[in-house]
Amino acid sequence: MTNNTTHFGYKTVSEDDKVHEVAKVFHSVASKYDVMNDLMSGGLHRIWKTFTIAQAGVRPGFKVLDIAGGTGDLAKAFAKQAGKSGEVWLTDINESMLRVGRDRLLNTGLITPTLLCDAEKLPFPDNYFDRVSVAFGLRNMTHKDQALAEMRRVLKPGGKLLVLEFSKVAAPLQKPYDLYSFSVLPWLGQKIAGDAESYRYLAESIRMHPDQDTLKTMMETAGLEGVKYFNLTAGVAALHTGIKY
Amino acid sequence: MKKFLVAMMLTVSALSLIGDAIARPMGGGRSFGRQSSSVSQMRAPAPAPSQQYARPNAPVGSPYAAPAAPVKQPSRFGGMLGGALGGALLGFGLGSLFGHGGGMGGGGGILPLILLAVAAFFIYRWFRNRGTSSNARNQAYSNQAYAGNATPEIGSGINAGSNQGYQPSAYEPVQPVPAAIETPHTPWGVPAGFDADSFLRSAKSSFIRMQAAWDKGDVADLNLFTSPEVFAELKMQIQERGAQKDFTDVVSIDAQLLGIETANNEYLASVQFNGMIKPAPDALPEPFAEVWNMTKPVNGSSGWVLAGIQQIPK
Numbered sequence: 398m399t400n401n402t403t404h405f406g407y408k409t410v411s412e413d414d415k416v417h418e419v420a421k422v423f424h425s426v427a428s429k430y431d432v433m434n435d436l437m438s439g440g441l442h443r444i445w446k447t448f449t450i451a452q453a454g455v456r457p458g459f460k461v462l463d464i465a466g467g468t469g470d471l472a473k474a475f476a477k478q479a480g481k482s483g484e485v486w487l488t489d490i491n492e493s494m495l496r497v498g499r500d501r502l503l504n505t506g507l508i509t510p511t512l513l514c515d516a517e518k519l520p521f522p523d524n525y526f527d528r529v530s531v532a533f534g535l536r537n538m539t540h541k542d543q544a545l546a547e548m549r550r551v552l553k554p555g556g557k558l559l560v561l562e563f564s565k566v567a568a569p570l571q572k573p574y575d576l577y578s579f580s581v582l583p584w585l586g587q588k589i590a591g592d593a594e595s596y597r598y599l600a601e602s603i604r605m606h607p608d609q610d611t612l613k614t615m616m617e618t619a620g621l622e623g624v625k626y627f628n629l630t631a632g633v634a635a636l637h638t639g640i641k642y
Numbered sequence: 643m644k645k646f647l648v649a650m651m652l653t654v655s656a657l658s659l660i661g662d663a664i665a666r667p668m669g670g671g672r673s674f675g676r677q678s679s680s681v682s683q684m685r686a687p688a689p690a691p692s693q694q695y696a697r698p699n700a701p702v703g704s705p706y707a708a709p710a711a712p713v714k715q716p717s718r719f720g721g722m723l724g725g726a727l728g729g730a731l732l733g734f735g736l737g738s739l740f741g742h743g744g745g746m747g748g749g750g751g752i753l754p755l756i757l758l759a760v761a762a763f764f765i766y767r768w769f770r771n772r773g774t775s776s777n778a779r780n781q782a783y784s785n786q787a788y789a790g791n792a793t794p795e796i797g798s799g800i801n802a803g804s805n806q807g808y809q810p811s812a813y814e815p816v817q818p819v820p821a822a823i824e825t826p827h828t829p830w831g832v833p834a835g836f837d838a839d840s841f842l843r844s845a846k847s848s849f850i851r852m853q854a855a856w857d858k859g860d861v862a863d864l865n866l867f868t869s870p871e872v873f874a875e876l877k878m879q880i881q882e883r884g885a886q887k888d889f890t891d892v893v894s895i896d897a898q899l900l901g902i903e904t905a906n907n908e909y910l911a912s913v914q915f916n917g918m919i920k921p922a923p924d925a926l927p928e929p930f931a932e933v934w935n936m937t938k939p940v941n942g943s944s945g946w947v948l949a950g951i952q953q954i955p956k
Contacts, residue, residue, distance in 0.1 A: 481854065503846050506892030
């Protein structure tokens with residue numbers, strides 16, 4: 398047990414506890430994750446992911462690592478684009494989520510390597526992947542700087558990192574967005590997944606996550622270059638991309 | 643106008659092709675290798691149950707008890723013999739239909755024989771229920787390599803009248819067959835405690851992987867997952883097609899474990915695959931459905947291999 402502390406939503410917990418708490422949240426929501434995503438974002442998460450997939454520009458034969466791939470939305474698209482000569486890894490630190498993703502890929506005729514692993518200690522060699530993606534996962538990581546450095550390490554020179562994450566919404570939308578996040582979201586979570594607490598964590602963790610510019614700086618500090626971001630739906634989410642040279 | 647007519651004709655013929663299209667996965671859409679008699683009987687009652695038997699509403703106890711025993715249901719013909727005769731007559735009718743329908747290739751000749759065998763099985767079971775000799779058994783299983791080893795206690799009803807192939811939801815609720823209790827054979831079901839989910843996941847992976855190996859003509863990979871008999875057949879088909887590669891893109895796949903039998907010191911698991919495949923890169927996905935019979939030695943000396951592919955009748 399380490400003595401360092403970090404945030405879990407608005408709570409301050411020890412780093413080890415955060416890992417367990419995050420795991421608990423995703424074990425709890427795994428089976429209804431997609432339904433809830435659709436409901437909570439009004440289907441917007443699909444558009445955000447489609448944009449991310451387009452920005453990734455995966456071509457046949459590419460090696461792609463999808464971190465915190467969860468239910469496999471990105472990995473599924475990447476696997477189709479990379480084709481039979483490509484290599485797309487679906488990874489997540491949460492077994493329940495990974496199980497759902499693995500089965501879903503299999504049901505669409507895709508066999509991809511599926512791996513339970515910690516993004517802060519990636520079990521891959523240096524300079525291996527053409528693309529690394531993490532969608533709605535970085536927020537839950539305890540040491541984001543370490544995770545970003547690992548992502549850079551496994552990228553080939555010229556490879557691209559894509560980070561899709563909730564971000565800081567534009568100022569005029571702040572109030573309605575807060576109302577939605579802290580009232581509607583947990584209520585929806587309770588009604589549909591029977592779990593208000595996990596969705597309260599979701600709202601809180603979004604607020605604690607670095608805003609667009611802070612994350613951009615973090616990616617640059619991790620050694621990525623040409624970092625830019627795209628605000629999606631007025632900053633509700635943002636896609637950050639960076640290249641390793 | 644002429645162009646329009648040509649376009650219309652092309653459209654109509656294309657649409658009729660779509661209507662008839664059944665995709666052909668590895669093996670060319672044929673049955674070969676080990677065949678499960680229990681699966682064979684899925685075709686036995688054909689449209690008879692849905693058209694002639696009353697549908698009992700009793701719930702089914704076990705998911706794998708789903709295959710029904712339609713011959714035990716009351717029939718308009720009255721009694722078991724009526725059912726058997728009805729099945730036989732229907733068999734002849736369908737047989738002649740396919741036989742003269744054209745476009746069925748060699749299948750037209752085999753189908754009546756299969757239906758005859760099935761009708762023979764009905765008669766056998768009727769005799770057996772009456773406590774007569776077991777001579778009929780050989781007759782019923784004459785087309786099975788392991789006759790008598792896997793007597794299915796639970797038959798199955800298929801709503802073949804729908805023309806959409808075999809559909810699990812069309813199963814009739816189960817009525818246990820009393821005669822089955824006295825047979826020493828393994829029931830056609832899944833042993834308690836068997837991890838069907840993991841098994842089916844592996845089966846789906848094998849299916850997808852083997853389609854890829856089949857497309858490439860990678861006989862070494864096929865060899866890893868097939869029995870010698872199936873491997874020989876697949877290798878022959880690959881040699882027949884020569885340098886030409888096949889294309890089978892599995893778009894969606896679902897698997898259902900129909901049952902596990904024990905015969906000749908081997909487990910025989912019948913897995914029904916349903917889904918959509920694209921037979922060409924630009925083609926539309928087409929439905930497919932077939933049963934893979936997978937075997938594994940009872941002593942566990944090796945893993946599951948594909949021992950036979952069995953087509954599901956329409």
